[in-house]
Amino acid sequence: MNITTADRDIECILYTEEEIKKRVSELGEELYDLYKDSVPVMACVLKGASVFYADLVRAYKGHMLFDFIGVSSYGSGTTSSGRINFKKDFDNDIKGKDVIIVEDIVDTGLTLKYLKELLKTREVKSVQTIALLNKYECHTEDLDTDMYGFRIENRFVVGYGLDYAGYYRNLPYIGVLKKEVYS
Ligand code: IMP
Numbered sequence: 001m002n003i004t005t006a007d008r009d010i011e012c013i014l015y016t017e018e019e020i021k022k023r024v025s026e027l028g029e030e031l032y033d034l035y036k037d038s039v040p041v042m043a044c045v046l047k048g049a050s051v052f053y054a055d056l057v058r059a060y061k062g063h064m065l066f067d068f069i070g071v072s073s074y075g076s077g078t079t080s081s082g083r084i085n086f087k088k089d090f091d092n093d094i095k096g097k098d099v100i101i102v103e104d105i106v107d108t109g110l111t112l113k114y115l116k117e118l119l120k121t122r123e124v125k126s127v128q129t130i131a132l133l134n135k136y137e138c139h140t141e142d143l144d145t146d147m148y149g150f151r152i153e154n155r156f157v158v159g160y161g162l163d164y165a166g167y168y169r170n171l172p173y174i175g176v177l178k179k180e181v182y183s
Helices: 017-035 050-059 110-120
Strands: 010-015 041-046 065-072 085-088 098-106 126-135 147-152 174-177
Touching: 010 017, 010 147, 017 050, 017 098, 017 126, 017 147, 041 050, 050 098, 065 110, 098 110, 110 126
Parallel strands: 041 065, 041 098, 098 126, 126 147
Antiparallel strands: 010 174, 065 085
16 A cells, blocks of 8 residues: 555546535435435445435435444455445334435445345335445346436446545545556
């Protein structure tokens, strides 16, 4: 790991700060149209979705409740381990509530499938999932009902909350990481 500026390791920028801001604001409005008669629990999947979540909740103009859940499937590599590690449960009592799961990126879809199965056991009123990025070529699960910010090709991306081995989350844009950093 080269301790210089983080963006030297970026091959190209996929979405700039401005593009992300515009799209997140649209997503906030779309969600509000769906939930204006409810007070949903919006659950941020830690840690990757934290930056997206912070912007999305401010683009959502209705009442909502904060929550944070801890799940990971990647460890410190660049491909899914295929196993889900459940680290932190909901703080709210979600029984009978509308729950919105906020993810950073959907790759195979295993994490979202796992969370939806978990919520079936919690007697929630409804479940909606929203992810900023959708690696549409990589899905192994059926994810038709979910909302997304952007569709991207199968490339390893970092920034705006997304990491490689814990780094690059603080970049304000989403960029493709240079292969030489991880190969
Ligand atoms: P899935 O369970 O295979 O859909 O993987 C979802 C999780 O993998 C995300 O929440 C991320 O933590 C991680 N992930 C997938 N693709 C990337 C990427 O390109 N960059 C950083 N993390 C990724």
